[in-house]
Amino acid sequence: MVREKETTLYIGPQHPGITGNMMIKLKVQGDTVVSASTHVGYLHRAFEKLIERRNWIQAFTLLCRFCVPEPDPMELTYARAVEDLDNREVPERAKYIRVIVMELARMQSFMLWYAGQSGSAGLYLTPQWSVGDRNYILDLFEDLTGGRVYHMYIWPGGVRRDIPDGWADKVLRTMDYLEKRLDEYNKIMFDNTIFQKRAQGVGIVPKDKAIEWGVVGPVLRGTGIRSDVRVDEPYEVYDKIDFDIPTQEGGDIWARALVRKEEVRQSIRIIRQAIADMPGGAFYNKVSNPMKWTVPAGQAWARTESVRGEVGFHVTSDGGNKPYRVHVKGAAYTHGVTVLEKILPGQNIADVSFILNSLGVCPPEIER
Amino acid sequence: MNDLIKENKLLDAVVSAFKIEGKVIRDRRVEVLADKNMVSSILLFVKKQLGYIHLAHMTCVDWIDQGEFELIYTVYSPVDKITIFVKTRIDRENPEMENIDTIWDQANTYEREMREMFGIEFPGLVGEFEFILEDWDQIPPMRKEFDTHKYAAETFYSRPGREDAKDVREELNKRSGAKVPDFAKKYSRE
Amino acid sequence: MENDKNSQKIVDYIRNFSRKHSLFVLAYGTGCGAIEIPATMTSRYDAERFGIRGAATPRQADVLLITGYLSTKTLKRVIRVYEQMQEPKYVIGFGSCTINGGMYYDSYNTINGLDQYLPVDVYINGCMPRPEAVISGFVKLQELILAGKANNGEKYRENLEHYRTNQKKIIKNWKMPDYNW
Numbered sequence: 001m002v003r004e005k006e007t008t009l010y011i012g013p014q015h016p017g018i019t020g021n022m023m024i025k026l027k028v029q030g031d032t033v034v035s036a037s038t039h040v041g042y043l044h045r046a047f048e049k050l051i052e053r054r055n056w057i058q059a060f061t062l063l064c065r066f067c068v069p070e071p072d073p074m075e076l077t078y079a080r081a082v083e084d085l086d087n088r089e090v091p092e093r094a095k096y097i098r099v100i101v102m103e104l105a106r107m108q109s110f111m112l113w114y115a116g117q118s119g120s121a122g123l124y125l126t127p128q129w130s131v132g133d134r135n136y137i138l139d140l141f142e143d144l145t146g147g148r149v150y151h152m153y154i155w156p157g158g159v160r161r162d163i164p165d166g167w168a169d170k171v172l173r174t175m176d177y178l179e180k181r182l183d184e185y186n187k188i189m190f191d192n193t194i195f196q197k198r199a200q201g202v203g204i205v206p207k208d209k210a211i212e213w214g215v216v217g218p219v220l221r222g223t224g225i226r227s228d229v230r231v232d233e234p235y236e237v238y239d240k241i242d243f244d245i246p247t248q249e250g251g252d253i254w255a256r257a258l259v260r261k262e263e264v265r266q267s268i269r270i271i272r273q274a275i276a277d278m279p280g281g282a283f284y285n286k287v288s289n290p291m292k293w294t295v296p297a298g299q300a301w302a303r304t305e306s307v308r309g310e311v312g313f314h315v316t317s318d319g320g321n322k323p324y325r326v327h328v329k330g331a332a333y334t335h336g337v338t339v340l341e342k343i344l345p346g347q348n349i350a351d352v353s354f355i356l357n358s359l360g361v362c363p364p365e366i367e368r
Numbered sequence: 369m370n371d372l373i374k375e376n377k378l379l380d381a382v383v384s385a386f387k388i389e390g391k392v393i394r395d396r397r398v399e400v401l402a403d404k405n406m407v408s409s410i411l412l413f414v415k416k417q418l419g420y421i422h423l424a425h426m427t428c429v430d431w432i433d434q435g436e437f438e439l440i441y442t443v444y445s446p447v448d449k450i451t452i453f454v455k456t457r458i459d460r461e462n463p464e465m466e467n468i469d470t471i472w473d474q475a476n477t478y479e480r481e482m483r484e485m486f487g488i489e490f491p492g493l494v495g496e497f498e499f500i501l502e503d504w505d506q507i508p509p510m511r512k513e514f515d516t517h518k519y520a521a522e523t524f525y526s527r528p529g530r531e532d533a534k535d536v537r538e539e540l541n542k543r544s545g546a547k548v549p550d551f552a553k554k555y556s557r558e
Numbered sequence: 559m560e561n562d563k564n565s566q567k568i569v570d571y572i573r574n575f576s577r578k579h580s581l582f583v584l585a586y587g588t589g590c591g592a593i594e595i596p597a598t599m600t601s602r603y604d605a606e607r608f609g610i611r612g613a614a615t616p617r618q619a620d621v622l623l624i625t626g627y628l629s630t631k632t633l634k635r636v637i638r639v640y641e642q643m644q645e646p647k648y649v650i651g652f653g654s655c656t657i658n659g660g661m662y663y664d665s666y667n668t669i670n671g672l673d674q675y676l677p678v679d680v681y682i683n684g685c686m687p688r689p690e691a692v693i694s695g696f697v698k699l700q701e702l703i704l705a706g707k708a709n710n711g712e713k714y715r716e717n718l719e720h721y722r723t724n725q726k727k728i729i730k731n732w733k734m735p736d737y738n739w
Contacts (some may be wrong), residue, residue: 011636012635013586014586014616014639015585016585018593018614019591021586021588021632022585022589040500041498041500041502041586041629042499042631042632043589043632044631044664044666044667045627045628046516046627046665048515049509049665049666050516050662050665051513053516053517061661065590068593069593069594095696112443115596116474127596128600128601129601130603131596132600132602134597138597148592148594148688149593149686150686151684153582211421211446212421212472212474213423216454223424225446229604232446233449299429299453301424301453302399303424303440312425312442314425314427316429321482323716324429325399325429325430327425329424329425334474334477337477338473338474342473364590367500396733443720501631501667502630502634503729503730503731514666516665516666517664519666520665520666523728524659524668524670524671525670525671525724526658526670526671527658527671528672
C-alpha cells in the first residue's frame with residue numbers, strides 16, 4: 001500500500017469559504033485531514049483595553065462591534081451586568097422591547113447562517129433569497145434605532161427611545177411574510193438530497209464530551225442535551241412567554257441544521273406574544289448625569305443567549321466612573337479553537353468549510 | 369421570594385470540605401475565596417462530586433495598587449442552575465498558576481490568552497506561544513502599566529488634524545470666517 | 559508602432575470603458591465592514607448590474623476592498639495579496655477606520671490610516687456604509703477609470719521605496735518575497 005505524503009495546507013485569511021478573517025492550518029494526507037490548528041488574531045482590536053479608557057456610557061459605543069453578525073446580545077449583557085452592580089430597575093415596557101429586539105436579531109443572524117451554510121455546500125440560490133429577506137428585518141431596525149447593523153439602542157436602565165407609531169403593525173406584517181418564506185426555504189435546502197447526503201454523519205460532536213469541551217447553543221442542543229439560557233436563568237420577560245426549546249439527537253451537521261430551523265419559528269412565536277402583551281409606561285430609568293456616572297464597587301457576571309450560544313460578560317468596578325475590567329466570553333470562543341481542533345481529524349478537506357459554518361464560528365468574538 | 373436554600377447548601381458543602389471563606393452574593397451567585405494551591409482541588413471537587421460540570425469562564429483582573437492579579441473561575445451546574453466563582457490571588461511580579469486543562473480541555477485556550485496578555489506562567493501548558501498578537505516585543509499589553517494611547521501615537525502614522533478632539537464644525541467655520549448657526553450651538557463644547 | 563493622437567484616444571476610451579464595467583472584487587473580509595458586502599451583492603441592492611462580482615483568488619481580482627480597520631497581522635497579508643494582483647488594480651478604503659483610524663485610534667494593534675501603506679483610489683465613509691453608499695463608491699471609481707486617472711498600480715511600482723519604509727516600520731518580522739512585477 002502506498003502511504004501518501006503528509007502536506008501542510010493553509011485555509012488562510014483570504015479564502016471564500018471561511019466565516020471571517022481566521023486561519024486554519026491543516027495537515028492532510030491525500031484527501032483526509034490528519035490534524036488541524038486554529039490561528040486567530042487577525043481581527044484583534046484590544047477592546048478590553050480601550051474600554052478601560054472610556055466612561056461607563058462611552059464604552060457602550062464599542063460594545064456592538066464585538067460580534068459583527070449579531071451585535072445586540074453584547075449590548076444587552078453589558079446592560080444587565082451594570083444594572084446588577086448598580087441595583088438599577090428596568091421598567092416593564094423596556095423589558096418587552098428588549099425581548100423583541102433580541103428575537104429580531106436572532107432571526108437576521110439565522111438568515112446569514114443560512115446563506116453561509118448552503119453557500120459552502122454549493123447551493124448558491126439560498127443566499128440570494130435569505131439575505132434578500134434579511135433586509136426586511138434590517139428595515140425594521142432602521143425605523144426603530146436609526147442604523148441597519150449597529151444599533152446602540154439598549155442602555156443600562158432601559159432602551160434609548162420608545163417605539164415609533166405603527167412599528168408594531170409593521171413587525172407583525174413582516175412576521176407573516178417571513179413565516180411563508182421559511183416554508184419555501186425548506187424546499188430548496190432542507191429537502192434537497194445533496195444537502196442531506198453531505199450533512200448526515202459529518203462533523204459529529206459526541207454527547208458525553210460536549211459539555212467538557214465547552215460546547216454551547218444550538219450545537220449542544222443538536223447532541224440531545226436540552227440547555228438554553230432563556231429557560232435556565234430567565235432574564236427580561238422570558239419567564240412570562242411561552243415557547244419551546246427544540247433538541248435533536250445525533251450531533252452531526254444535519255441535527256444542528258434542524259435545531260436552527262425550528263428555533264427561528266419559535267422566535268416568531270415569541271415576537272407575536274411580546275407585541276400582544278406589551279404594557280404602556282416608561283421606557284428608560286434615567287441616569288441623572290451620564291458623563292459623571294459612578295457605579296458601586298463589585299463584580300458581576302451576566303449571561304444571555306445569542307444565536308450561537310451563551311454570551312457572558314464579567315464586569316469589575318472599583319467605584320469610579322470608568323470600568324475597571326470588562327472581560328467578554330463570546331459564544332464561539334470554545335467552538336473555534338478547542339472543538340474544531342478535536343473534530344476535524346478524519347474529515348475531508350471539502351467539508352472543512354461546511355463544518356465551520358455549522359459550528360457557527362465567528363472570529364471577532366474569539367479575539368475581540 | 370427565593371430563600372436561597374440551594375445556594376447556602378452549596379456554600380456549606382465547599383466551605384466545610386476545604387476550610388475556606390465564601391459568601392452568597394444573591395440568588396444563583398455564590399463565591400469562595402481560596403489560596404492558589406487549593407484551586408485545582410476545589411474545581412475537581414465541585415466538578416466530580418457536586419455536578420458543576422460547565423466551565424463558563426476564566427478571567428484575570430489586574431489590581432496594580434495591591435500588587436496582585438486576581439484569577440476568577442466561573443463554574444455552572446445545569447441541574448442546580450447556580451454559578452459559583454472560585455477566586456484566588458497571585459503575586460504580580462512573578463505570576464505563576466497551576467494548569468487546569470487536565471480537568472477541562474477548554475481551559476487551554478483561556479490560559480494561552482492569559483499567558484500572552486498578562487504574562488502569567490502556567491507550567492506544563494501545551495500550545496504555541498503566540499495566540500493573538502504577532503511579533504510583539506513590549507510588555508504583555510493588558511497590564512495596567514502599558515499605555516496604549518502613547519504606543520499607538522508613536523507607532524502609527526495618523527492623518528494631520530486629528531490629534532486633538534476639537535469640534536469639526538467650529539474649526540471649519542473659524543478657518544473660513546463664517547458663524548456657527550444657532551441650531552448647532554447646543555453641541556458646542558466651549 | 560505608435561498610434562497617432564486621435565486613434566490613441568479612441569483606443570484608450572474603449573479600453574477604459576470595458577474595464578470599468580467588469581470589476582472583480584476579491585473575496586476577503588478584512589474587518590467589520592464585510593457584513594454589508596453580502597447585502598450589496600444579493601437581490602435587493604444587486605451590484606452585479608454594474609458589473610461587480612466576486613473573485614476567489616488574487617490573480618483573478620481587480621479590486622481590493624479593505625472593509626474596515628486593519629490590524630498589523632492582517633496588513634502583512636494584505637500587502638502580499640496586493641502584490642500578487644495584476645495591473646490594473648484598484649484599492650477602495652471602506653469605512654472611517656481607513657481614513658483616520660476611526661474609533662480604534664488608541665489601539666495598539668490597528669493602523670490609523672491606510673494611505674501611507676497602500677495607494678488608495680476611493681474612500682467610502684460611514685460606520686458602516688450602507689449598500690447604497692458602497693455602490694456610489696464603486697460608481698465614483700468607474701468615473702475615475704473612464705477619465706484615465708486610476709492608475710495607482712503604477713504609482714505603487716514607482717514609489718516602492720516610500721511604501722516599503724512605512725510598511726517596515728510597523729511590520730517587524732519582514733519575511734516577504736520581493737515585488738517583481
